[in-house]
């Protein structure tokens with residue numbers, strides 16, 4: 001498989017299982033905090049900067065093992081009549097600073113639950129970022145609503161708040177901001193626009209556990225916030241998700257809906273099934289793993305933030321390397337990924353693919369990130385579906401097709417480079433290795449650009465990184 005085509009999850013799996021290449025290297029650099037060059041690029045036959053793998057992910061301990069086994073032995077595997085899911089919901093709500101939490105089977109279903117509870121669906125238009133994991137597109141389309149994309153701000157990697165209002169129509173019902181890569185979107189602007197136009201806000205915080213906006217956790221700033229606990233996530237349990245919120249009645253509806261529409265709280269017991277529902281319940285095992293994983297979340301988040309800050313300080317002055325910008329209101333990011341933009345014109349036109357191959361050869365796993373997924377066929381498939389044709393006029397769908405272009409996002413997709421969250425869990429030396437490898441690649445740019453046969457070998461090998 002070509003590394004370029006790895007999905008985020010494949011990349012995170014590869015990055016978190018580490019890389020073993022060859023020997024080590026010395027100090028480096030003449031830009032920013034760096035001091036001297038390190039010689040020939042590894043991809044051209046030099047010594048790699050790094051031979052050691054980065055910290056692996058996920059990490060677990062005996063406590064989790066004991067708890068999971070005790071649940072197995074109890075025979076109480078589902079939440080009905082058991083306590084583990086409920087205990088996690090309470091603790092997670094508390095940690096997030098929300099009144100309530102309802103756990104779901106995964107983040108996709110957390111988003112679908114929130115959409116349902118807020119009655120966002122058929123014929124509605126939902127404002128959303130194109131630069132996101134495909135699940136965000138899917139939940140809007142799956143609810144038979146139109147995903148109306150707003151171009152990305154390449155500096156922040158987030159939805160561009162300046163471009164939201166021009167996409168609002170009389171059918172717009174909700175904004176679905178995504179705190180993508182674990183970096184907060186501009187919630188002050190988004191909430192102000194939503195208020196002005198009377199729109200619902202559902203936060204896709206599926207990559208943003210513990211990230212904060214002016215001291216408040218992401219997921220608590222909109223009407224409802226949704227999280228994923230999938231294997232690659234900072235709070236992982238294989239598959240899992242949660243909706244959090246402060247409105248008791250709304251949360252009762254989420255709970256009832258995720259449990260086949262059975263009565264819950266203000267969803268009164270007028271019958272066995274007073275509202276529409278489905279089964280999106282989390283199992284007890286999932287919650288047991290989450291309770292254990294939650295213990296490390298604060299410390300890990302702090303470390304990722306410190307290391308991200310240090311990495312930015314090390315690479316920000318290297319020509320052609322543009323680290324992401326955090327809004328000034330961000331008091332903490334989650335750093336599910338560490339992103340920067342690569343400007344090849346500063347690297348003697350060395351393509352991003354070759355730049356990535358060169359970094360991998362130095363022992364640094366990296367990814368090109370999301371592509372322009374709105375061109376992948378799923379949007380056209382949705383627009384041609386019976387449901388969409390019934391829910392939206394032909395004129396609206398044709399206008400949508402004409403407007404389905406996001407130049408800033410297209411450009412970002414060509415320039416982005418990501419490092420995985422686990423790489424930020426290591427030591428200062430690990431971060432120095434990343435910065436040194438980038439600088440070494442910069443210093444070798446002329447030779448690398450000349451070499452047209454370099455990348456293929458490492459592209460092929462990269463799945464083993």
Ligand SMILES: Cc1ncc(COP(=O)(O)O)c(C=O)c1O
Nearest residue numbers: 106107108133135136206228230
């Ligand atoms: C931004 C975003 N939204 C939604 C999801 C869906 O979560 P899950 O995979 O748990 O269904 C993910 C998961 O990766 C995500 O990254």
